[in-house]
Amino acid sequence: MTSPQSTLPVFGGRYFDGQTAGERDVEVSLDKPGGWLIIRRDQSSGASIPQENWDLDDMRVVRDHGHEEGEVFRLTGKDEARLFVPNQVDADALRDACQYLRKADVPAGTLSKVFFWTGGAVAAMLLILFVLLPNLADTMATLIPAKREEAIGETVVAQIEQTMKFANSGQFCSTSEAEAAIAKMSDRLTDELDLPYPLKIRIMKTEMINAFAAPGGHIVFFSGLIDKADTPEEVAGVLAHEIAHVVARDPLRIALRAAGSAGILSMVLGDFAGGTLVLIMAEQVMQASYTREAEAQADEFALRLLKDAGLPAEAFAAFFDKLREEYGDTDGAMEYLSSHPNLASRAAAARAAETQPDAFEPVLSETEWAALQSVCKSSGR
Numbered sequence: 425m426t427s428p429q430s431t432l433p434v435f436g437g438r439y440f441d442g443q444t445a446g447e448r449d450v451e452v453s454l455d456k457p458g459g460w461l462i463i464r465r466d467q468s469s470g471a472s473i474p475q476e477n478w479d480l481d482d483m484r485v486v487r488d489h490g491h492e493e494g495e496v497f498r499l500t501g502k503d504e505a506r507l508f509v510p511n512q513v514d515a516d517a518l519r520d521a522c523q524y525l526r527k528a529d530v531p532a533g534t535l536s537k538v539f540f541w542t543g544g545a546v547a548a549m550l551l552i553l554f555v556l557l558p559n560l561a562d563t564m565a566t567l568i569p570a571k572r573e574e575a576i577g578e579t580v581v582a583q584i585e586q587t588m589k590f591a592n593s594g595q596f597c598s599t600s601e602a603e604a605a606i607a608k609m610s611d612r613l614t615d616e617l618d619l620p621y622p623l624k625i626r627i628m629k630t631e632m633i634n635a636f637a638a639p640g641g642h643i644v645f646f647s648g649l650i651d652k653a654d655t656p657e658e659v660a661g662v663l664a665h666e667i668a669h670v671v672a673r674d675p676l677r678i679a680l681r682a683a684g685s686a687g688i689l690s691m692v693l694g695d696f697a698g699g700t701l702v703l704i705m706a707e708q709v710m711q712a713s714y715t716r717e718a719e720a721q722a723d724e725f726a727l728r729l730l731k732d733a734g735l736p737a738e739a740f741a742a743f744f745d746k747l748r749e750e751y752g753d754t755d756g757a758m759e760y761l762s763s764h765p766n767l768a769s770r771a772a773a774a775r776a777a778e779t780q781p782d783a784f785e786p787v788l789s790e791t792e793w794a795a796l797q798s799v800c801k802s803s804g805r
Contacts, residue, residue, distance in 0.1 A: 435514040439463060442504025452509065456480070456521045463507065478507075483518075485525040495519065565676045570620045573676055574640030580679060581626075581638050588630060597627045597647060601795035609656065609787050612733045613664050623670065625663070629800040633750060635662050637669040639676040647800040652746055656788040656796065661730060661740030661774075668725035674718050723770055731779035735787055741774035 439450040453462040461478040478499045486496040486506065495515035497507045509515040519525060568576075585596065606625050614623065621641040631648040638644065643666045645659070653659050669675060727737055748767040788796065 435509070435511060437463070437514075438508045438510070440506040440508070442506065447508075450507075452507070452514075454518060454521055461507075461518070461521075480522045481524055483522045483525060484527065485519070485522075497522075497525075560680075562677055564680050565673045568676065570640070573673075574621055574642075576679060577624075577638040577640030577642040577675070581642050581644060584638075584644070585628070588628065595629050597629050597800035599795065599799055601792070602627065602799035605656075605788055605792040605796040608792065609660050609663060610667075612735075612787055613660065613667060613729045616732055617667075617671065617729075619671070623667070627799055633747065635666055637666040637675045639673075639679055641670050642675075643667070643670065650797055650799075652750070653743065655739055655742075656786065656793045657735055657739035658743040658746075659796070660733075660735055660787045661726060661737070661743055664726035664729040664733075664740075665722050667729065668722035669718075671725065672718065672721065674722070723773065727774060727777045727779055731777070733787070734780055734784050736784055737774040737777045737779040741771040744768075744771035744774065 434451045434453050437450050437452045438447045440447050448465070451464045453464070455462060459480045461480060461483065463476040463478065465475075478497075482500040483497050484500060486498055493512050494508060494510040495512075495518070497509065497518065499505060509518060589595065606627075610623050610625060619641065623641045623643060625643045625645070627645045627647055627650065630646045631651075632646045633648045633652050635643065635645045635649055643663070645662075649662065650659060726740065730737055730740065744767045748771070
């Protein structure tokens, strides 16, 4: 910009330096071509003020200045000083000359501070979600009474049933013959176990090949899994795996983690209704997204149950093979991103265990196995 001109139209104003009390009458010259506002002391008042040259591009208007007429201006970088132009015509002329009057000034370093505090907030949330909440959930799982855990599981299973009904499936199937068969299988596997609550095993009608354990000893088999199995020993292997999760209280841990995560997210994204929270818990339990370590431990526990029950691990391995044929497997890097170890390694581990290599007593008779397989075809529910 050019230097301020010395002969320009002059108008009056009042100047506040922000350092001392009081105000000073000043003469103001607008050098629009040069891009300057020149502020001099008012000779008639004898007030002493050094001449100041304000860059028009750096001037800002002060909103809500408390004057009915006129305008108050400030200079960026010199926020404590104020210039009041009482004559509205002069103020309007100054407004027309300053093109950035209402520009929002961002102090130096603000952007870096925003990134710093945002990063800190994200890091804190990740710490809560992935470190503190899991540890807190693990601790709480050991403190919740068995009766309370059973009630939580009942609520979660009811929510899953309601959700599955939207896909024209999800109703529970039951016949006295099937219930007797599944009870016989369960008793054989848990004969030596001291469970904190009785197992509550149900079969849900859906083509999905899955089973899951909910808090409080609730275990749900999908009928698609039973249809896919060739022998009752394959189902027994899956049941042993879910019993392992029940004993370790893994379903309660995952439900508590889901509830805790939902609580944190509700503070960020808005309030969650109670029904939504139960839905999140139910989804987590049904997906059974346990850690790889928890899944490996459940497999090991299941193999011990099969050995104690005199049942072959080969049937368990065979079921892993079927799942692999149906859904494929996770290998290489993807194996480490999956919550479960890959199916091939699980099948190999089961075969290596050799829980019952010789002849064994079938877990169910042919009649009992037929009753179990037909439960969702012959039941009235």
